Amino acid sequence: MSFHPKMAYDATFQKSARPLEDEGPAFVYTPANRARFDEIVRRYPPDRRRSAVLPALYLAQQQQGYITANAIRHVAGLVGITRAEVEDVVSFYTMFYTKPVGTFVLQVCRTLSCALNGAERVTEELSAKIGIPPGQTDPSGTFTLLEVECLGACDRAPVVMVNDAWHENVKPGDAARLVDDLRSRGEAALSGCHHVIEQKR
Amino acid sequence: MEPLLTRYVREPNAFTLDFYLRHQGYEGFRKALAMTPDEVIEAVKASGLRGRGGAGFPTGMKWQFVDKKSPNPKYIACNADESEPGTFKDHLLMERNPHLLIEGCAIGCYAIGAKIAYIYVRGEFLHVQEVLERAIAEAYARGFLGRNVLGSGFDCDVYVHRGAGAYEAGEETALLESLEGKRAQPRNKPPFPAVVGLYNCPTAVNNVETLSNVPLILLNGAEWFAGLGPEKNGGPKLYCVSGHVRRPGVYEASMKITLRELIEGHAGGVREGRTLKAVIPGGSSVPCLLPDQLDTQASFDGIQKAGSLLGSAGIVVLDDTTCMVWLAENLLHFYRHESCGKCTPCREGTDWLHKILRRIEGGGGQLRDLDLLSSISGNVAGKTLCAFGDAAVTPVLTTLKHFRHEYEAHIREGRCTLPAPWRATRALEGVH
Incomplete structure (x- = not known):
């Protein structure tokens, strides 16, 4: 419903509407990325591992080209938050891709x-x-x-x-x-x- | 005024520690370590340094508000999420003079009793992040950061944190949320970050240019710093001039300078055969000024007196080929995209405003749309948690105020009455 006759709530209105994340292949960090993650997470207080979620997602995206549900699951386990909380972050920031992108x-x-x-x-x-x-x-x-x-x-x-x-x-x-x-x-x-x-x- | 912050930015290797040390690098930090933290805060207060991120709040006061009695750790969060359209000064500072910022962070930590500073760099600045990381590693290697800095017993760590594409992360509490690994959405204030900030601990959030000024104050004294500009507008200021000018760029000057000197002098004025139409003096979130206001002093107070704000000092120059309805549509596209979605008036309002503006720009507007624009704007401004709502409606209100005749002409003629060759030849509809 709209208060203005010419302002339909069309398909573009819901900014947050996006397809569910692709499950993708099984995902774990490469040993190099895992080592990099362990180094980054030390920058934050031990009880604040969640702060490392953006760097962790960057590593996942670097490794696989885009963020899949399996990558989200892996990151969630590493930083100690739920999968939904990671997806919340992924869907907010524009620099994470949830679909494959070009070279x-x-x-x-x-x-x-x-x-x-x-x-x-x-x-x-x-x-x-x-x-x-x-x-x-x-x-x-x-x-x-x-x-x-x-x-x-x-x-x-x-x-x-x-x-x-x-x-x-x-x-x-x-x-x-x-x-x-x-x-x-x-x-x-x-x-x-x-x-x-x-x-x- | 001789450039101070950007004096060496054109020199090769200006970003290395060796170069920085040859030019009084970390001398301000040494002086600070010889003083008590309270004396450092007093010096910054006396200098009159005002925040360079947009609000112009006195930095010394901000530091003084940090709750020192709190048993929790304290933090510095450096706002390097430079995203305000028309602003690119911090980019230059970090890219070419990263040690100045690192020194500023270290002094800030010492002053407020913090041990850790996080520099929140916007995700698109990967090259800037690399420069900063290298500079930080150099500083650790020479003992300017780490345990027992310079034998003083003071511990200080500086880390870079990379954002991921969100304008709203430049709002101080949204920045803290993002640093905590959440969506960049603002918190209710009060409590202010100085009391409840990062990880619920007392935190000072300062802009890159603000912190970069701190070593100069320690090095040369508060009085010297205050004397560089007009009263209450001390120190050097970086101005970003872009848009329809011959020489866009970052120009450093005393805030005694006028907009005319910046635009016509430094930036070379508008291009051959064109005339100036309007100037946005402080990033896209502030009202525009007209050509007869060019002699305004480009200080926080000067521009405020003229009816706008210095903001982030992103000066966007518009020549006579600019359609102001198109401009409002362009900026509302930005705000609609960047609204974080937390407060309903802003999330819905920016979308409505953009749709109406696009309709008018495309020739399908009606006169009653103009009242609708004002009405929606009035229901967004001042009704949101952060200043985004006020910022987002400003391009609409300022163009309606000064260029209402352009809106009316669009509606009357059913088309854009001022198409320009630099604009798209057909309607583009990007997916975001």
């Missing part, structure tokens, strides 16, 4: 400063080049295209984050080339942020 996840910043400098056009060009609308993964599983909110690099707008690396000052005309460059050179095709640029020198 390259292209995240175009769509918020004001990037938009003022052509981010909407960048998304259009990327979408046309890859052949998918934002929010989807191409059939080959190479690219996922997402629009995201402010990335905090407004002076180098528009910014595209590819997986965890940044590509700055993207002109709409260069967007198609970025796709080709990623195919041929992988993440080496990205400009990175200032700090990374300096280290490459």
Whole structure:
């Protein structure tokens, strides 16, 4: 029901509506990830292991590409909370994927400063080049295209984050080339942020 | 004013401990360790340092409110969740001058009696996290962190905690919730974090730029610091200028500077052939100012007098190609997406506002929608646990106030009356 005749509560209204997590294959950390987790959990008081849930989920996502129900179960056991409590966290934060994503996840910043400098056009060009609308993964599983909110690099707008690396000052005309460059050179095709640029020198 | 916080950011290797030590690095911390914790707090109070995260609350007072008599451990939580649209100063500071922040955290811990500082970095800043982790390891190796720091008997640990994509985690109590491994949703206040904070222990939550100013105060004195800016607005300030300007970037200045000097001087003004339409002076959550207000002093008090807020000093410059209905729609898309969902007025209201704005922008609006926008805004502002609700309705109210004629033109003509070449050529509907 809506108090305004033109404001139907449509399918997009329930922001939290998402498919149940994929059970996925059996999941345990690799020995290296388990060691990393044990190191991270020591940063928090012994009775506050729950604080390590975000880092633990990052490790799971790194290992498997996305978060499955089995990964949630494993993390819940390690940090000592229920599976529902872990799922509560997974469903809140945007950086956890509950479905498989492409090799390259292209995240175009769509918020004001990037938009003022052509981010909407960048998304259009990327979408046309890859052949998918934002929010989807191409059939080959190479690219996922997402629009995201402010990335905090407004002076180098528009910014595209590819997986965890940044590509700055993207002109709409260069967007198609970025796709080709990623195919041929992988993440080496990205400009990175200032700090990374300096280290490459 | 000579840059202080960003003086060496363009130098190669400015982020290393060796470089930092060659430029008076950790000298402020040494001075602090020779003082009592209360003397450190007094010095910060006397300097007049105000929080750089947005609220401008005096840092020394915040530290003084930390309940020292509590038998529980105390904590510093450094807010490095820089997510306010138009803000990117902390990013630069952490990326290029991480030891300044680590030194600030260590001094803060000493002052309030804490042993642990957590730096909550937003998830998208993985490269920043790597720089910080490396710098922290260097500091441990040289005895600036760890057990018995510099032989003083004081123990101090600094850890980086990575967020996972939530604007709301920048709100202090939501940040603490997130640090505890929960959804980033705000708590009711009071009690304030200074009394009941992280793990229910007394906690000081400070912004990156705020803590980075602390070593300067210890090094050069409170009076010197206060004298850098106008009264009650002391110290250096980082301004983030972005949008329709020739040279977007982070500019450091005394708060005596005016918006005109920042926008037309430092940032080079709007592009060739364009004119200035409006300025958002403190991140997307504050009201916009008009071109005739450019001579406003860019201080906390100066901008407040002009009817807006300095906020996080994210100055977004808009030229005459900007449709203000589109701008409100763009920002409400942001707020709708980022509303944490805890308080009903904000969760529902931002969605309604966005839907109405999108309808007007698309040409399907009616005049009565404008009253509806005001009415919904009035039912969100001030009716939520945190300041998000007030922030979210600000883009709507400020554009309605100053640019109502643009809304009316959209409704009258049934289309966007100011399309720009930098915008999408067709309607995009992203999935979030």
